[in-house]
Amino acid sequence: MQHRHFLIHKPHGYLSQFIYEKKRHKKLLGELYDFPEGTMAIGRLDEDSEGLLLLTTDGMMSEIVRSKTVEKEYYAQVDGVITAEAIARLQTGVEIGFKGIRYTTKHCEAGILNELPDYIGEGRRIRDERHGPTSWLSITLTEGKFRQVRKMTAAVGFPTLRLVRVRVGTISLQNLKAGAVREVEHFSLPGAL
Incomplete structure (x- = not known):
């Protein structure tokens, strides 16, 4: 077949x-x-x-x-202006909850995005500027626990508002x-x- x-x-x-x-x-x-x-x-x-x-x-x-050999890259819009300290914490691993236990995420790539590619599109309207600033970051993982990226950004004080997977391996x-x-x-x- x-x-x-x-x-x-x-x-x-x-x-x-x-x-x-x-x-x-x-x-x-x-x-x-x-x-x-x-x-x-x-x-x-x-x-x-x-x-x-x-x-x-x-x-x-x-x-x-x-x-664990295939990378998954995500763009996350987070609440607030993310700091270099928060990015560094994401890179080295943060503790999140998974299936009722505490889990420390593996090292990953993370960085601030200053510009989004057109193919991301507008998406749904999250909120307007009156509710405070937001920022975008890129996170690349080789693991994928349930709602992991959302839990990671929340663990460093910047909850995810919008999440877009942009890459799986070379695709x-x-x-x-x-x-x-x-x-x-x-x-x-x-x-x-």
């Missing part, structure tokens, strides 16, 4: 799944594109997060992408607008065939 692979720029408000069995209606990935049967999201972005999501009909790809969100889907022949990732 020939597997199929897709890149999607998941908009805010969508779940990273195709089936939702609770009573309240949620927006699902299948509403954005007619994916073939057996398509699954590799990893997840929570409903409030946006950005690059990889989908495939090949279950083995999930293990490769979720491995970038570049030139993919919110809601767009692109089928690709294969994923160019370490360990992928």
Whole structure:
């Protein structure tokens, strides 16, 4: 069987799944594109997060992408003007809660973003200037605990207001607008065939 692979720029408000069995209606990935049967999201972005999501009909790809060798880069808009001290703390690891226990995150790359690329788009309106300043930073991880980036920025005193995954390994969100889907022949990732 020939597997199929897709890149999607998941908009805010969508779940990273195709089936939702609770009573309240949620927006699902299948509403954005007619994916073939057996398509699954590799990893997840929570409903409030946006950005690059990889989908495939090949279950083995999930293990490769979720491995600790594949970097995931996020742009986070945070509440307040983030400090160099907070960035340094993010880089060296911070303590967060995960499954009821305390966990110290691994070293990561983090830095202030002075300018956002166009493909990030406006996104949903977070708030206006009356509520104080915000800033953007880039965080690159090789791990992915539940809501990790949000927990990390909150741990250093700068809660995340908007979160966009912009890169998985060498695959970038570049030139993919919110809601767009692109089928690709294969994923160019370490360990992928």
